[in-house]
Amino acid sequence: MPETVLVTGGAGFIGSHTCVELLDHGYEVVVVDNHVNSSPEALDRVAKVAGRPLAAVHRVDVRDRKALSEVFAAHPVDAVIHFAARKAVGESVALPVEYYDTNVGGTCTLLSVMHEHGVHRLVFSSSCSVYGDADTAPLTEQSPVAPTNPYARTKLTGESILQDVCAHLADMKVLALRYFNPVGAHPSGLLGEDPRGVPNNLMPYVAQVAVGRREQLSVFGDDYPTPDGTGVRDYIHVVDVAEGHRVALEHLDDRPGMRVFNLGTGAGTSVLQLVAAFGEVSGRPVPYRIVGRRAGDVAELVADASAVADAWGWTTTRDLTAMCRDAWRFQERNPDGYFAGSPGTGAPQTGESPCD
Incomplete structure (x- = not known):
C-alpha cells in the first residue's frame, strides 16, 4: 500500500508544489489548510498537474485540536510534512504574539494529535532565518543560531520542541529542513506564489x-x-524544495531522533x-x-x-x-493570481516590498 502523507499548509506556495511531487511519486496525500494565505484553487491545480486527485482536503486550522484529530481519525496517516505557519519577517515584528500563536502553538497541537494517533514520523519546515545575522558564509548546520526576528525565533522554538519530543519518545523520527529562499514556480505555469495582499517575499x-x-x-x-x-x-527553486521534502520522507527511517539539514544551492x-x-x-x-x-x-x-x-x-x-x-x-x-478579483489582486498599487 502507498504511504499516506498529511501535508499541513498544503495549499501554500511550497506546500502545493510538494503535494505535486508526492503525487508524482505514488504517495496518497491528505491536505490540511485554513486558507488564511492560500487559495483552494491551488489544490485543484495540484490535481491537474499531477494527473490524479489528492486523497482528501480539509479546511482546518492546525491549532484546532478537535478538528485536526478528526482528520487523523479519518485517514491512515503514515507521516506528516508540516508547513502551516505565518512566514513574513516584517509582519512578525509587528505581530509577534500572532506568530508565536500560529507557528509554535500550531506545532504543539499537531505533535499532540500525532502522538494521540500513533504517528511519529515528521518532516518539519524550518528556515535559514534561524542563523540570524551570521558573520560567516556559507552556513553549515553547525553554524551558531541567533535569530533576529520573531518569525525566525518561532522556527527555532519549533526545532527545540521537536528535539525535546524526540528525547522523550524513542520512536519519534524528525527531519527539520532549514531551506533558504524558495522562489520560482512549477514549469507548467499552473502553480506559483500567489500571496494574499501585498507580497512579503x-x-x-x-x-x-x-x-x-x-x-x-x-x-x-x-x-x-x-x-x-x-x-x-541563497535562492532555491521551489520544485527543488519540494523534491527535497519528498527525499526527506524517504530517509525518515534512517534512524530515530531529530536531524537538521540545510536546503540551498x-x-x-x-x-x-x-x-x-x-x-x-x-x-x-x-x-x-x-x-x-x-x-x-x-x-x-x-x-x-x-x-x-x-x-x-x-x-x-x-x-x-x-x-x-x-x-x-x-x-x-495568471496576472491576477489564482482568482481575478480575489484579495491581493486588482489595480497596480504602491506599497512596502521585501528584500527577502
Missing part, C-alpha cells in the same frame, strides 16, 4: 511589478556589507542581481527605489548544502534563470 513582488500590478519595488537598504550593498540570499544572489535577472528573462523593466533597512533583516544568508548531499546523494538542479523564468511564466499566465 521578493520574487512575487518583482513579478507583480513586471506584470503591471504594482508600480515599483522598494529595496530595503543598499548599505549592507555586500558587493552592491543590497541583501544577499550554495550560491548567493543580491536583491539587485535578482531584479536584473528577472528583467532579462521577462523582457520587462522592474523599476525600484532604495529605501531604509527593514527591521529584522540581515546582510547575507547562503547555505552550505553539503551535508544533505553527503547523506542522501541529493542536490538542487535548477539555477537562477530557471527560477526567474518559471516565476514569470506563472505570473504572465
Whole structure:
C-alpha cells in the first residue's frame, strides 16, 4: 500500500508544489489548510498537474485540536510534512504574539494529535532565518543560531520542541529542513506564489511589478556589507524544495531522533542581481527605489548544502534563470493570481516590498 502523507499548509506556495511531487511519486496525500494565505484553487491545480486527485482536503486550522484529530481519525496517516505557519519577517515584528500563536502553538497541537494517533514520523519546515545575522558564509548546520526576528525565533522554538519530543519518545523520527529562499514556480505555469495582499517575499513582488500590478519595488537598504550593498540570499527553486521534502520522507527511517539539514544551492544572489535577472528573462523593466533597512533583516544568508548531499546523494538542479523564468511564466499566465478579483489582486498599487 502507498504511504499516506498529511501535508499541513498544503495549499501554500511550497506546500502545493510538494503535494505535486508526492503525487508524482505514488504517495496518497491528505491536505490540511485554513486558507488564511492560500487559495483552494491551488489544490485543484495540484490535481491537474499531477494527473490524479489528492486523497482528501480539509479546511482546518492546525491549532484546532478537535478538528485536526478528526482528520487523523479519518485517514491512515503514515507521516506528516508540516508547513502551516505565518512566514513574513516584517509582519512578525509587528505581530509577534500572532506568530508565536500560529507557528509554535500550531506545532504543539499537531505533535499532540500525532502522538494521540500513533504517528511519529515528521518532516518539519524550518528556515535559514534561524542563523540570524551570521558573520560567516556559507552556513553549515553547525553554524551558531541567533535569530533576529520573531518569525525566525518561532522556527527555532519549533526545532527545540521537536528535539525535546524526540528525547522523550524513542520512536519519534524528525527531519527539520532549514531551506533558504524558495522562489520560482512549477514549469507548467499552473502553480506559483500567489500571496494574499501585498507580497512579503521578493520574487512575487518583482513579478507583480513586471506584470503591471504594482508600480515599483522598494529595496530595503543598499548599505549592507555586500558587493552592491543590497541583501544577499541563497535562492532555491521551489520544485527543488519540494523534491527535497519528498527525499526527506524517504530517509525518515534512517534512524530515530531529530536531524537538521540545510536546503540551498550554495550560491548567493543580491536583491539587485535578482531584479536584473528577472528583467532579462521577462523582457520587462522592474523599476525600484532604495529605501531604509527593514527591521529584522540581515546582510547575507547562503547555505552550505553539503551535508544533505553527503547523506542522501541529493542536490538542487535548477539555477537562477530557471527560477526567474518559471516565476514569470506563472505570473504572465495568471496576472491576477489564482482568482481575478480575489484579495491581493486588482489595480497596480504602491506599497512596502521585501528584500527577502
